[in-house]
Amino acid sequence: MSNIREVARLAGVSVATVSRAISNPEKVSPISLKKVQQAIDAVDYKPNLLARNFRAARSYCVVVLLPDITNPFFAQVIQSLEDRAQQKGYAVLLGDTRGSNKREDDYISRVEMRLADGVIQLSPCSRNHTQRGAGSIAWVNACGVEGTPGPSVRVDNVAATRSMVEYLIALGHRKFGVVTGLQDNLHSRDRRVGIDLALNKAAIKLDSLWIQEGDFTLRSGISAGEAFASMNKRPTAIICMSDQMAIGVIQALVSRGIRVPEDVSVTGFDDIPYAHCNNPTLTTLSQPAAAIGSTAMDLLLRVINGEELANTEIILPTELIIRQSSKAI
Amino acid sequence: MSNIREVARLAGVSVATVSRAISNPEKVSPISLKKVQQAIDAVDYKPNLLARNFRAARSYCVVVLLPDITNPFFAQVIQSLEDRAQQKGYAVLLGDTRGSNKREDDYISRVEMRLADGVIQLSPCSRNHTQRGAGSIAWVNACGVEGTPGPSVRVDNVAATRSMVEYLIALGHRKFGVVTGLQDNLHSRDRRVGIDLALNKAAIKLDSLWIQEGDFTLRSGISAGEAFASMNKRPTAIICMSDQMAIGVIQALVSRGIRVPEDVSVTGFDDIPYAHCNNPTLTTLSQPAAAIGSTAMDLLLRVINGEELANTEIILPTELIIRQSSKAI
DNA sequence: CATCACAATGTAACCGATTACTCATGCAGC
């Protein structure tokens, strides 16, 4: 493997000149530049960026922590994150935690050990991570909830689900089912708050039998749908906290002969691409995945470059997307 | 930021002893070990792995090149890849190329510049990359096609689509539509070969009007479905080269009042999770995504560790999954 | 002609770890 010293020798200049020829060509005479260029071509020299980064104490790498890359919503966010990262000369280390704290810690320690310059966390931060060094580590939260410490970008989950429930109430619904995320997930909490706000205002009570706990996946949606299908009395509208779960719920209901939306309306959250390819197409709350991704990356790069963003919180808009899976009672 | 010298000073030992205490504790006396441990705790020392890796000339990072992370099939593969990588102490750099050769080259150059130890390419290699150093770069192809140079893991695309067409012929179908990937994509070619083999054997001709070019995405499936919907004469079965396209095709057909499978059967390829949550559920060819991922990572790590695998080719089985979207004529 | 500014280049320290090599010490065996 050729290194800078070999190039210098071949070009008849010093290593400093070679280094400058590569990173500050304007500081090198045209003659030297040409000699260096020829030597580089001759030995097919590629600078060792591991060495460069080591010297610069920068890895030009960021970790993206997410619970599940197979969730199309996250896939969209990470695609946009990565776009922006690439534009700025950064690479994205995939940190699919699958809900494991140990894996999350492993990835965070990569930053502490300088293999990455920062972390973007694509989920609410459930653990108290201030003590884990959110102070010392460049850290941005995306897709989180109200009250997240540090810089963050998110949507207003409370207002979003509230608008969904208000819409359903306007359609005449009074009996609601809810499919939540895991109980200790903060998304579940915020989205539930929005639901309760709208229900309380309309003086509607939520039957606890009709609250099913899921984990945002298709599979858990199917289970919840089966649970609803096997009930004697059913809600007229089921609000799901993710599109994946909504699609699962619909699948389970339909396969048991319960029609959506004729017998029951079902709504989702996220507006993943499959939402408008489902049959029936899915009424849902659209999150701006691409904007969340690029904004989060921009924030993180600013933090990495030393800007003091403290608790900068960027809130992006959701949109109620009305499709076939909901109808008036 | 504390470094090894500071720990050594604090512990009253040499840097060599600290280094050994961390990586070869059995070579250090219990007394020194304890002093070092205390010093490490005292200054909250984290070894700089960037320095370590530089010294070792290893990045413990691999690049995964894929065309589109929002395709759930790739998401599943990469999840399994990453699992295995993490087990072995490696990290996964996400290389979503979105079909851009420039981006692909950017990622490959990260390996040449030692920021990554190897590449797993999750798509057929379309360009002649032997000259790009598939010889010098640790490189494994996954999800490719017959005749890929270097180590690879894949399914038999020809046999798979052939079995699908044979199944449809057995159901009585004679008029076939096909939704392909991009024309120059090698998957399209192989899968087409399988289709043609089965059709030729049954002496069935393919009408070129019924061959639609897509790009494996939902969107392109919708376009293809619209094209079929607007035809006067339609095939009785549409074979799609990805589940995403099949779901898009079904969506477009159904929204124009064409029933699936009563009016037309539609089949996919991949068996993504949405395939069995679609309405109708999708008849498709299942690829072992998780096995592909872990096998590819295992292969790559062997190559990185100097094993000579040459043209090792691992072929994993597909399975014909019959669901609701196909029926006898 | 002396002085100075500036451009181009070279020398060598440096980043933070690992590790080959050296050295000191202690103990067993004769």
Next chain:
DNA sequence: GCTGCATGAGTAATCGGTTACATTGTGATG
């Protein structure tokens, strides 16, 4: 008591770049 060996620990070179600082040469200016 001497030799030989094992063990533990220290010294310093090393990885491949970057860059502060030193040096040289050139041309402009008074």
